[in-house]
Amino acid sequence: MARILIWSISEITVFKWGLEEMLYTCPVCCYPGLERQPRQFLICPSCGTEFGYDDATLTHEVLRYRWIQNGAAWHSRAISKPHGWDPWVQLALGGRL
Numbered sequence: 001m002a003r004i005l006i007w008s009i010s011e012i013t014v015f016k017w018g019l020e021e022m023l024y025t026c027p028v029c030c031y032p033g034l035e036r037q038p039r040q041f042l043i044c045p046s047c048g049t050e051f052g053y054d055d056a057t058l059t060h061e062v063l064r065y066r067w068i069q070n071g072a073a074w075h076s077r078a079i080s081k082p083h084g085w086d087p088w089v090q091l092a093l094g095g096r097l
């Protein structure tokens with residue numbers, strides 16, 4: 001049973017990542033897996049930006065610079081980072097490097 005459960009969860013994850021048109025990209029760190037538009041206090045699991053709060057006083061460029069200065073680490077403890085996640089690849093794919 002445990003094997004089936006794990007297989008099902010990973011299949012759902014793959015399914016979610018395949019639905020690109022339903023996901024949003026973080027304008028700060030270019031994480032492409034946001035489930036809602038980056039506003040209304042959504043917190044990006046990758047860079048930790050709280051939209052509507054952090055970006056109310058700082059630009060996305062400044063927030064990105066700060067995230068990079070702090071090591072560009074995965075932020076969320078509740079959401080684990082995608083397998084093979086690399087912040088530099090993510091930034092490069094988003095055209096921010």
Ligand SMILES: [Zn+2]
Pocket residue numbers: 026027028029030031044045046047048049
């Ligand atoms: Zn982000």
